[in-house]
Amino acid sequence: MQSGVRAGGTGKALKLAGASLPVTVQRSTSFGGITPTWVRLLARPGLGGERRASPSSGIASVSFDPAGTILASDGTAWVDTGQIYTADTWWEVLYKLNFTNHTYNLYLSPAAGPRVSFTPVKEGLQFTDTSQGALDALKFGGCYSATLPDDTYLDNVMVYYVEKMAFISAAQTLVQDQPSGPVTVQLQNSLGEPQRAMEDLTLELKSTSSEGKFSLQREPWGDIAQAFL
Numbered sequence: 001m002q003s004g005v006r007a008g009g010t011g012k013a014l015k016l017a018g019a020s021l022p023v024t025v026q027r028s029t030s031f032g033g034i035t036p037t038w039v040r041l042l043a044r045p046g047l048g049g050e051r052r053a054s055p056s057s058g059i060a061s062v063s064f065d066p067a068g069t070i071l072a073s074d075g076t077a078w079v080d081t082g083q084i085y086t087a088d089t090w091w092e093v094l095y096k097l098n099f100t101n102h103t104y105n106l107y108l109s110p111a112a113g114p115r116v117s118f119t120p121v122k123e124g125l126q127f128t129d130t131s132q133g134a135l136d137a138l139k140f141g142g143c144y145s146a147t148l149p150d151d152t153y154l155d156n157v158m159v160y161y162v163e164k165m166a167f168i169s170a171a172q173t174l175v176q177d178q179p180s181g182p183v184t185v186q187l188q189n190s191l192g193e194p195q196r197a198m199e200d201l202t203l204e205l206k207s208t209s210s211e212g213k214f215s216l217q218r219e220p221w222g223d224i225a226q227a228f229l
Helices: none
Strands: 013-016 024-032 037-044 062-064 069-074 077-084 091-098 103-110 122-126 135-141 152-160 164-167 185-188 202-204 226-228
Touching: 013 135, 037 135, 069 122, 077 103, 077 122, 135 152
Parallel strands: none
Antiparallel strands: 013 152, 024 135, 037 091, 037 152, 062 069, 069 077, 091 103, 103 122, 164 185, 202 226
C-alpha cells in the first residue's frame, strides 16, 4: 500500500489503487476531543466513475467528486465547496474540528501553489454524528473508473491541537539603549499545553517604537524582522 508517488520530501505515500469495489482503509486510535483539533493531509485524488453516498456516521468528510468538484459533508448531506480539481494533482485538506458545538471549518488549497490567505472555504459545517465528542478514527476511501485515472494517493497526514501563540517569558521593563532579556513565545493548545508546529512558521517582529529592533542573540547583535518556528 506504499508508493513512491508522494507530495514531496522523503518517505512514501499511501496508495489506494482503483478497484471495482472501492477500497476503504482506516486508522483507529484515541486522538481525543480537545477543541480545536486540526486534521491535515495531502491528497492526490483519482477520478471515480460515480459519486459516493454522503456519510451516515463519523464527524467530517470531503469527497473529490467525479464531476471535478470538491464536496464536504454538512450533517448527512454533501455541500459544494466551490472548489474544482483535476485528477492527479495534490491538494491540501485541513479540518478544524470543534467538539464543543459539533461543527467544523474546512480549508482547501492546491498543494503546488502558495496559500494566499488562511481562510476556510466552508465554516460551521455540522458533524455527521453530533454525539461524537472525540476523534477516534481516520478513514480514507478510494474510487473506481474503467477508463479514467482512478488511483488515489495520501501523504503527510497529521493531527494536532494548536490554538494560540503565547508569551511565556516574564514581562520586562525596557531601558533606553539597552537590550532586553530573551523573549520566548510558544504554540499552545486550548489547555495552555505546548504544541509543535505542523510546518515551518514565520513570526513577524514589529515594534511601536521607531527605534525598536530585534535580534536572535544579544551579542553580536544582528537586526532581524522575522523569526522562524
